Amino acid sequence: MERKKGSALAGLKVLDLGRVIAGPLAASMLADMGADVIKVETPKTGDLARNMLPKKDGISTYFVVFNRGQKGVTLNLKSEEGREILLNMVRDADVLIENFRPGVMKRLGLSYEDVSAVNPGIIYASVSGYGQEGEYSGRACFDPVAQAMSGLMSVTGSVDGECVRCGASIADVLAAQNTVICILAALEYRRVSGKGQRIDIALLDSCITALSSINQIYFTNNKIPKNLGNFFEASAPGNTYPTKSGEMVMISAGQANAWPQFAHILGHDEWVEWPEFKNVEDRVRNRKLLDPLIAQETVRFDKEELLNQLAQAKIAAAPVQNVAQVANDPYFRDEREMYTEVEHPQLGAVRITNAALKMSETNPYVRGCAPLLGEHNKEIYSAMGYTPEQLREWEEKGVI
Structure with missing residues (x-):
C-alpha cells in the first residue's frame, strides 16, 4: 500500500495538560495526524517525565518520544492569571487532555463544567488510574499498579512462578490509544450535533479490556486463570x-x-x-x-x-527477539517505518519509536521534536494578543 503523508486532523487545536505517558502520548498521536498541539507545563519544573530515564547528556529522551510534535508553554494553573490564560486558550481549542488525579482540575477551577462554560464544544478527555468517580477514583496509580490491580500480572510470568508485570508500559499505552479513539468519535459526534463532551478513560479499564480472552475463561468455566508462562489458554501447541543453537x-x-x-x-x-x-x-x-x-x-x-x-x-x-534485533530488522525499520528521528535543539538527532498507524492518503508521521520547557511561550502567548510587557511581568511572578 502506498502511504502518502497527510494531515487528517489539520486545523484541530489540542491542549495537552498531560504528564508522563498516557495523556501526552494521546496528544502526540493526534499531533502525528496533523493536529496543532500545545503542551502546557508547570513553570521551572515541567512534566515529571522530563526527569525520567533514559537520558542523554542529562536530557530525558523518554520525554522526547511521548511529547513529539507538540509546542510547549509554561503556565502556573494555581495562579488566578494562569487559570484565566488557560481559559482564554480554551476558547479557541477543540480538545483538552488531562491526566491529573481526579478532583485536581476541579480544585483549579478548570473542571469540565468550568471549561465547557467557556467553550461548549470542547472535547475534554480525562485519563486516570481508576476513573473519575467512585470508591477507587482518588487512589494514586501508575502503570505497574494498574497491571497488578487489573489481573494482568496474575496471568503473566513462568508456570507456578512469580507473577510479573509486562515489561512495557502497556496500561499507559492502551489508555492513550483508547483516549484517541474516544476523541475521534467525539469529534464526529460534534460535527453532527454541535455538542462537545467529557471523556473518562482509566488505566484499569484499559487493562481489563485487554484481558478479555482471559476473563472469558473465568466467565465460562468459573476457573481462575493463572500465569502459564508462554502457554496459551485457548489452544495447544x-x-x-x-532450536539447535539454543535460540x-x-x-x-x-x-x-x-x-x-x-x-x-x-x-x-x-x-x-x-x-x-x-x-x-x-x-x-x-x-x-x-x-x-x-x-x-x-x-x-x-x-x-x-x-x-x-x-x-x-x-x-x-x-524470540530482543529490542535491538527488532529495531535493526529492515522490515520493521524500513518497510513498516516503525522508527524515526527527530532533531532535538540540544541533542541533535534522536531516534524514537513511530506510531503503529498506516493510512493510504493521510498517513500519520512525526512532525517534530518534543518542546523544550516553555520553548513556545513567546510565540503562542503573543499570538493570543498578550504584550511583551505582560509576558515579562508574568515570568517574573512565576505565572509562566
Missing part, C-alpha cells in the same frame, strides 16, 4: 521451543488446520491420532505431555530451517 522460537500451531502440518514437519504424523492430542481440548489438557515431546524435536532443527518450514506451511511462528 502454543509455546516457546528450543527459542514461539510457535502457535493449535488450530485444527495447523496441528497436523506441524506434527508432520516434526516427523510425527502419528501424534495427530493419539487420543491425548486428538482435539484442541485434549491438547490443552495434556500440554504437559505434549510440549516436552515437541521440544525434543524442535531442538534438532536450525532456527532458520524450522522457521522456514513453518512459514511454508502457513503456521504462525517467530523467533
Whole structure:
C-alpha cells in the first residue's frame, strides 16, 4: 500500500495538560495526524517525565518520544492569571487532555463544567488510574499498579512462578490509544450535533479490556486463570521451543488446520491420532505431555530451517527477539517505518519509536521534536494578543 503523508486532523487545536505517558502520548498521536498541539507545563519544573530515564547528556529522551510534535508553554494553573490564560486558550481549542488525579482540575477551577462554560464544544478527555468517580477514583496509580490491580500480572510470568508485570508500559499505552479513539468519535459526534463532551478513560479499564480472552475463561468455566508462562489458554501447541543453537522460537500451531502440518514437519504424523492430542481440548489438557515431546524435536532443527518450514506451511511462528534485533530488522525499520528521528535543539538527532498507524492518503508521521520547557511561550502567548510587557511581568511572578 502506498502511504502518502497527510494531515487528517489539520486545523484541530489540542491542549495537552498531560504528564508522563498516557495523556501526552494521546496528544502526540493526534499531533502525528496533523493536529496543532500545545503542551502546557508547570513553570521551572515541567512534566515529571522530563526527569525520567533514559537520558542523554542529562536530557530525558523518554520525554522526547511521548511529547513529539507538540509546542510547549509554561503556565502556573494555581495562579488566578494562569487559570484565566488557560481559559482564554480554551476558547479557541477543540480538545483538552488531562491526566491529573481526579478532583485536581476541579480544585483549579478548570473542571469540565468550568471549561465547557467557556467553550461548549470542547472535547475534554480525562485519563486516570481508576476513573473519575467512585470508591477507587482518588487512589494514586501508575502503570505497574494498574497491571497488578487489573489481573494482568496474575496471568503473566513462568508456570507456578512469580507473577510479573509486562515489561512495557502497556496500561499507559492502551489508555492513550483508547483516549484517541474516544476523541475521534467525539469529534464526529460534534460535527453532527454541535455538542462537545467529557471523556473518562482509566488505566484499569484499559487493562481489563485487554484481558478479555482471559476473563472469558473465568466467565465460562468459573476457573481462575493463572500465569502459564508462554502457554496459551485457548489452544495447544502454543509455546516457546528450543532450536539447535539454543535460540527459542514461539510457535502457535493449535488450530485444527495447523496441528497436523506441524506434527508432520516434526516427523510425527502419528501424534495427530493419539487420543491425548486428538482435539484442541485434549491438547490443552495434556500440554504437559505434549510440549516436552515437541521440544525434543524442535531442538534438532536450525532456527532458520524450522522457521522456514513453518512459514511454508502457513503456521504462525517467530523467533524470540530482543529490542535491538527488532529495531535493526529492515522490515520493521524500513518497510513498516516503525522508527524515526527527530532533531532535538540540544541533542541533535534522536531516534524514537513511530506510531503503529498506516493510512493510504493521510498517513500519520512525526512532525517534530518534543518542546523544550516553555520553548513556545513567546510565540503562542503573543499570538493570543498578550504584550511583551505582560509576558515579562508574568515570568517574573512565576505565572509562566
